[in-house]
Amino acid sequence: MKRVVFNQKGGVGKSTISANLAAQSARQGFRTLLVDLDAQGNSTHYCGVDINDDGLTVADMFKQVAGWFAKPEPPTAFIRPTAYNGLFVLPAHPSLADLERELENRYKMFKLKETLAELEDQFDRVYIDTPPNFNFYSKAALIAADSFLVPFDCDDFSIQAIDRLLQNVLELRADHNPSLQFEGIVINQFNAQAKLPVELIGALKAKSLPVFEQKIHSTVKVKESHSKRTPLPFLAPSHKVSLQFAKLWEELEKAETTSK
Ligand SMILES: Nc1ncnc2c1ncn2[C@@H]1O[C@H](COP(=O)(O)OP(=O)(O)OP(=O)(O)O)[C@@H](O)[C@H]1O
Ligand SMILES: [Mg+2]
Numbered sequence: 001m002k003r004v005v006f007n008q009k010g011g012v013g014k015s016t017i018s019a020n021l022a023a024q025s026a027r028q029g030f031r032t033l034l035v036d037l038d039a040q041g042n043s044t045h046y047c048g049v050d051i052n053d054d055g056l057t058v059a060d061m062f063k064q065v066a067g068w069f070a071k072p073e074p075p076t077a078f079i080r081p082t083a084y085n086g087l088f089v090l091p092a093h094p095s096l097a098d099l100e101r102e103l104e105n106r107y108k109m110f111k112l113k114e115t116l117a118e119l120e121d122q123f124d125r126v127y128i129d130t131p132p133n134f135n136f137y138s139k140a141a142l143i144a145a146d147s148f149l150v151p152f153d154c155d156d157f158s159i160q161a162i163d164r165l166l167q168n169v170l171e172l173r174a175d176h177n178p179s180l181q182f183e184g185i186v187i188n189q190f191n192a193q194a195k196l197p198v199e200l201i202g203a204l205k206a207k208s209l210p211v212f213e214q215k216i217h218s219t220v221k222v223k224e225s226h227s228k229r230t231p232l233p234f235l236a237p238s239h240k241v242s243l244q245f246a247k248l249w250e251e252l253e254k255a256e257t258t259s260k
Contacts, residue, residue, distance in 0.1 A: 001256055002116060002126040003183070004145040006169070009161040010132035012153040013188035015042040016222055018129035020242075023047070023231030024249040026086035030124040033079065035116075036092035037137040043129040044091040047082045048229045055080060057093035062103055065111035075118045084234055088123070096137065104136045110176075113144035134168045142172055147181040149212075149252075151188045152204070154197035159204070166209075183255060184210035186248065189218040214248040217241055 005018040015038070022034040036044040037058060041051055051057055061078040063069045079088050103109075116126060128145060130138040142148060150165065152158050162185070173180045185204060190197055204211050217240065225235045232242040 001124075001147070002128065002145045003252070004128040004130060004138075004141045004148040005151060005186075006130045006138055006142065006148050006165070007150050007152070007158075007161065008132055008134045008138070008165055008168075009153075009158055012155075012158065013151040013186070013216070014038075014132070015040075015046060015129050016226075017149070017151050017186055017188065017216070018127045019043040019046045020231050020233065020245045021249055021252070022125070022127040023084065023087055023233045024245050025125045025127070026084055027233045027237075028249070029086065031086050031088070031122065032125045032127070033088045033090060033119065033123040035090040035112075035126060035128040035141070037096070037112075037141055038092055038129055038131040039094050039096040040131070041092035041094070044089055046226055046229060047084075047087065047089050047231065049080050049082060049089045049091050051091050051093050055091070057091045059093035059095045059099055061090065061115060062096075062099060062108065062111065065115060066103060066106060066108050075115050076122065079119075084231075092129075100136045109136060109140045110143060112140040116144050134165070139172060142169060142180060143176050145177075145180060147183045149183050149186055151186045152200075153189045154187065154191070154194075154200055156196070156200070159200060162204070162209070182210065183252065184212045186212050187215040190215040191218055212248060212251055214244055214251050216244050216248065 005014045022032050025032040034043060044051055056078045079090050081088055128141045130141050219241045221239050221241055225232045228235060232245060236242055
């Protein structure tokens with residue numbers, strides 16, 4: 001199962017959610033790959049993988065599939081293990097930003113799908129973190145994936161962003177990946193005491209949009225886990241928000257079983 005976490009709005013929790021769901025999946029015994037397609041490399045860094053070394057990254061993978069890499073490497077060569085059993089990362093690199101135009105001009109958008117298909121036997125679950133843009137990389141991810149999740153940060157501008165996002169993604173789905181499923185909206189940075197988040201969630205439901213039952217609350221523990229470069233299921237498995245990620249992960253798994 002390959003899931004993309006996407007919202008073109010910045011700072012809504014894409015990297016936090018993709019890394020923590022991937023970590024929870026690994027913790028449950030699934031061999032899990034986190035693909036980081038954002039040149040910022042936040043989820044790569046979060047999982048403790050360094051990209052400022054000589055190791056290969058997803059940027060090299062794109063160069064290879066575009067035919068710009070002198071020595072061909074198998075897809076596994078671009079993947080790094082983490083300190084956590086079962087969790088692997090296909091790391092991002094800042095050079096993704098410079099590569100984008102050339103890859104797009106040369107129609108390489110389907111190459112991620114081909115590479116992930118070659119890795120299908122090696123991973124039980126794949127989570128893909130995307131940049132805050134509907135650009136070459138997020139499109140490549142949405143073409144390669146089985147489904148997508150949309151993080152929502154309980155901000156008024158986010159409602160309008162979701163309408164635009166769905167228009168874009170549904171058009172891409174119709175043209176390039178008809179089996180892509182919209183699994184739902186993940187409510188992040190939820191504050192049960194405030195009125196606005198509850199109203200905004202009501203507005204999403206009034207549009208008949210699928211919203212996951214399990215919300216992710218706002219907590220400084222998320223920032224602490226970023227600074228310790230340790231996803232929550234490994235840093236503090238019994239913390240309230242780790243349990244929320246565990247329940248969200250279960251909700252996803254359950255939906256997957258019932259849709260089969
Ligand atoms: N549940 C949460 N509680 C507290 N802080 C959070 C939570 N989720 C995310 N954050 C904070 O919000 C900020 C943005 O989160 P994150 O980097 O995951 O978003 P993003 O959508 O990946 O951003 P970008 O669009 O830049 O890639 C970070 O500083 C992160 O620590
Ligand atoms: Mg991010």
